[in-house]
Amino acid sequence: MLYVAHRLFAAHDRALGAQTARILGETAGDDNVFLPFCDTDEEDLVADIKGLRLFELDSARLRYLSGMLALLHGPSLDDGVCMEIGFAAALGVPVVALTTDFITYAATPDGPSWSFPDPLIDFLAADVISARTLGAAPEGRSGRFADFEHRNRAQLVEAVHLACQRLLELTRPAQVNDQKPAREQRLAFVEPSPYGARADGDEIGAKLHELGYQVVTANRLSVNDRLDGAAADWATAISADLLVVDVSGPEAPPGAAAMIGAAVARGRTVLAYNPAPAWTFAHGREPNWRNLMIQYGVSGMFATSAEIKDLVRE
Structure with a gap:
């Protein structure tokens, strides 16, 4: 099972998640892709404590993954997505991170950089695919706003395809050693x-x-x-x-x-x-x-x- 981890609370984020899942499903098969909110039927789900039920449903899926594609944007990363990245990484599941902004980070102005505010996310990701450069301008111009929209959409589609391809190269079943090391304290x-x-x-x-x-x-x-x-x-x-x-x-x-x-x-x-x-x-x-x-x-x-x-x- 491949898991698309993404921010849920805005329509444009859910749309990007759905686009990513669709592209991933074209190669891996739709039944092998899990998309939160969509596949937990959050809009229509009825439960005594809905948030708790959603946590249980998502957590159950996280234990049986062969790969995760995590969508991350900006300096304030979604904490639910980061939690899911840590969950997958602790089970030995490869995580491909797709970042949709052009910001990078460093400890000094001229020092080596990393992709996310906390370098731990870079460390946990098996690979990072970036959508940092606008796509090519359309040949037939239709107005500057439409052209700019096209260039951003093209940028995203190309990055999503690259991330999906990379994830499929890395997938493997979850494995974890739950034994605690022997220690006196x-x-x-x-x-x-x-x-x-x-x-x-x-x-x-x-x-x-x-x-x-x-x-x-x-x-x-x-x-x-x-x-x-x-x-x-x-x-x-x-x-x-x-x-x-x-x-x-x-x-x-x-x-x-x-x-x-x-x-x-x-x-x-x-x-x-x-x-x-x-x-x-x-x-x-x-x-x-x-x-x-x-x-x-x-x-x-x-x-x-x-x-x-x-x-x-x-």
Whole structure:
């Protein structure tokens, strides 16, 4: 099964997802492609807790993938898509990322660049296909706006075809080793906010030490080689017994979301620090304090370090 991960909440994003799934299905077969929202029948789905049911349906599909094509745009990446990328990567499923903007990122003005705000997403992607250059202008001019629309559509179609072709070259069944490494002390991996230090940061680490955990904090955004740092953070995070992530802000940061997906795939405990949740509302769904893939993926949410003890599973 091939999974098209994409932002769901705007019609143009769903249209791009559908276009991608259609092109992928032309080669792989429509029955071998899963498109969220469409294939969970979200518009007409009836459930006591709709968001939870959607999480269950999508998570069930994620466990039986042979490949994922993830659509990503702009500096604020969709946290649900990033969660799904982490889930797939933790199971050894290849992820091809298709980025539809021309932005790249670097630690210094003249340093090596990567495609996404958090280099962890670059590290997890088996390949990145970019739609950064406009397509060729049409031969018969029909007005500057129509011509510009054509050039953008051509740009997207070409990139989608390339991404689908690359994904089909990489597909393989999900495989995961769920055995935890033998260690004398339980390991907690802490993923801080990339947007600045939080007042509770030191207190969270101290509380985890108090509960008997060895604590390792992500540092990929503070080292010289960010991609090597991403690899080191990922290796530690997926072997940890406990993941603690700062998801505060308008949406979970990309790396935090990917780490959550990996922990869910491997059955690890995930605690989300969110001192001031911002609630969102979507037609037919229950209120959410975060993207539903994050909200239902985590084991518990806390606002102060004092609450951690009651959330940690012994």
